[in-house]
Amino acid sequence: MLRDRFLSPYQHGSSAVHRLPAGAKLLAAVAGILLVVLLPRAAWGGYAAVAAGLAAIALAARADLRGMLLRLLLLEPFVLGIALLALLKPGGVPLFLSMLTKSTLCLATMILLTATTRFSDLLAVLWRIRVPALLVTTLALMHRYLFVLLEEMERMQRARRSRTFVAGRTSAWRNSAQVAGQLFVRTSERAERVYLAMCARGWKA
Amino acid sequence: MHVPDGFLDARTLVATAGLAAVGLGLALREVRRNLPPRRVPLIGLAAAFVFAAQMLNFPVAAGTSGHLIGAALAAVLLGPAAAVVAMTAVLLLQALMFADGGVTALGANVLNLAVIAPLVAWAVYRGVRSIAGEGQRATLLAAGFAAWSSTMAAALACAAQLAASGVVAWGTVVAAMGSVHMVIGLGEAVITMLIVAVVVRARPELVLSIDPAVRATRRRSIAYGSALAIGLMVLLAPFASSLPDGLEHVAERLGFAGRAAAAQPAPLPDYAVVPLAEASPWLATVVAGAVGALVAFGVAWFVARALAAPGPAGSRH
Numbered sequence: 001m002l003r004d005r006f007l008s009p010y011q012h013g014s015s016a017v018h019r020l021p022a023g024a025k026l027l028a029a030v031a032g033i034l035l036v037v038l039l040p041r042a043a044w045g046g047y048a049a050v051a052a053g054l055a056a057i058a059l060a061a062r063a064d065l066r067g068m069l070l071r072l073l074l075l076e077p078f079v080l081g082i083a084l085l086a087l088l089k090p091g092g093v094p095l096f097l098s099m100l101t102k103s104t105l106c107l108a109t110m111i112l113l114t115a116t117t118r119f120s121d122l123l124a125v126l127w128r129i130r131v132p133a134l135l136v137t138t139l140a141l142m143h144r145y146l147f148v149l150l151e152e153m154e155r156m157q158r159a160r161r162s163r164t165f166v167a168g169r170t171s172a173w174r175n176s177a178q179v180a181g182q183l184f185v186r187t188s189e190r191a192e193r194v195y196l197a198m199c200a201r202g203w204k205a
Numbered sequence: 206m207h208v209p210d211g212f213l214d215a216r217t218l219v220a221t222a223g224l225a226a227v228g229l230g231l232a233l234r235e236v237r238r239n240l241p242p243r244r245v246p247l248i249g250l251a252a253a254f255v256f257a258a259q260m261l262n263f264p265v266a267a268g269t270s271g272h273l274i275g276a277a278l279a280a281v282l283l284g285p286a287a288a289v290v291a292m293t294a295v296l297l298l299q300a301l302m303f304a305d306g307g308v309t310a311l312g313a314n315v316l317n318l319a320v321i322a323p324l325v326a327w328a329v330y331r332g333v334r335s336i337a338g339e340g341q342r343a344t345l346l347a348a349g350f351a352a353w354s355s356t357m358a359a360a361l362a363c364a365a366q367l368a369a370s371g372v373v374a375w376g377t378v379v380a381a382m383g384s385v386h387m388v389i390g391l392g393e394a395v396i397t398m399l400i401v402a403v404v405v406r407a408r409p410e411l412v413l414s415i416d417p418a419v420r421a422t423r424r425r426s427i428a429y430g431s432a433l434a435i436g437l438m439v440l441l442a443p444f445a446s447s448l449p450d451g452l453e454h455v456a457e458r459l460g461f462a463g464r465a466a467a468a469q470p471a472p473l474p475d476y477a478v479v480p481l482a483e484a485s486p487w488l489a490t491v492v493a494g495a496v497g498a499l500v501a502f503g504v505a506w507f508v509a510r511a512l513a514a515p516g517p518a519g520s521r522h
Contacts, residue, residue, distance in 0.1 A: 181403020
């Protein structure tokens with residue numbers, strides 16, 4: 001499914017790109033994105049060079065190019081939406097094109113990074129570069145329970161679907177809200193249990 | 206509303222990153238100092254919850270559907286500081302794991318959606334509750350209007366950043382983002398109210414215990430009410446037309462004006478896109494903002510009336 005595919009950006013592999021330390025890859029990706037963002041608007045040669053570099057890395061990673069392209073297409077509408085605003089400006093066409101190129105290159109960089117690096121490895125990097133512990137803990141818990149909650153939500157929706165025949169717009173809104181509200185109640189109950197389990201293992205705030 | 210990489214200029218990136226870092230830093234300090242330890246894991250799980258809730262579809266029309274942003278919901282369910290931390294985690298995960306929202310624009314996105322949006326939501330939520338009281342209906346009304354206001358505030362902040370980067374003219378972007386998000390904000394308000402209503406019915410203490418200090422007297426209500434009204438006027442109306450002048454003034458003094466002019470080869474007068482605004486842009490913005498706020502408040506009021514149970518909060522359990 002498209003959604004499941006979107007939710008698992010990492011692709012297992014054993015290429016040299018996969019084996020590079022996560023910190024180095026994150027640094028390289030951020031440096032690449034900074035370069036693209038700061039390039040002058042008409043630096044088409046620079047854009048082409050970055051694109052060529054990304055393509056070379058993607059090939060070296062033996063990554064699923066089709067999957068990455070699909071992900072790029074899924075994210076492109078958001079980029080396009082903002083870029084279109086530039087067209088409202090007189091003489092905005094070159095601006096529109098260069099912004100679209102810049103954003104697409106940055107998107108491709110991040111897609112390549114996330115396809116070859118586990119999020120847990122990126123978290124470890126954030127921990128090492130001394131991002132505040134509370135924020136890293138929050139991110140780690142979020143990442144750990146994200147898929148648990150998504151599955152719980154899926155189960156609740158399935159249960160609802162199997163009991164409801166009519167789905168008008170109003171009832172669809174009420175049903176989705178019911179699922180979300182119940183999910184929050186269950187989430188806060190789960191958080192209590194997680195807290196007790198963390199305390200039992202010696203965690204201190 | 207996630208700004209991707211490549212739209213904001215270096216000056217805006219640095220400024221927004223600085224402001225976001227200050228906001229996040231204060232929120233982290235507040236959580237460390239004042240939040241009971243047993244609520245800390247909830248921030249992480251609530252962030253996951255917001256992410257999950259954003260994936261729920263709310264069908265609008267003709268096959269399109271909207272979804273939740275969640276800043277106001279987080280503020281109502283977690284309190285302001287924890288909401289800032291949770292929303293920041295959501296944006297970080299979206300940027301670093303799903304390439305959704307730029308990496309260099311992370312500062313701007315955190316500022317708009319994780320600092321400004323939850324804090325505006327909290328201020329409005331508290332303000333409305335202190336006037337309308339603590340019943341279920343008042344809580345829902347406050348949550349709904351807070352959701353609309355926070356959506357508008359985040360959209361206007363985003364518009365200001367795009368305009369400051371010279372990507373679009375201020376008048377164009379405010380008209381576009383403002384009018385679109387007046388409607389999106391209504392959806393956000395209704396979704397937030399529906400979800401809060403479910404939580405209030407199942408576990409009222411989860412919502413109502415966040416802010417036990419609200420005990421409004423009539424005099425305080427009047428003070429809050431007028432402060433809110435003035436705040437809204439300031440936020441929604443002259444904000445839109447006075448800020449660009451302020452920005453241009455600052456830019457001129459700092460010597461950015463030449464660069465800004467170079468980036469806009471053929472400047473049109475601001476607001477040229479909106480015909481009504483050509484006569485009196487200030488008045489048009491005031492009217493549009495005030496009408497939007499009134500409509501949102503009205504919608505929130507009606508939905509709250511329809512949703513609130515007849516008995517006192519939590520009487521079903």
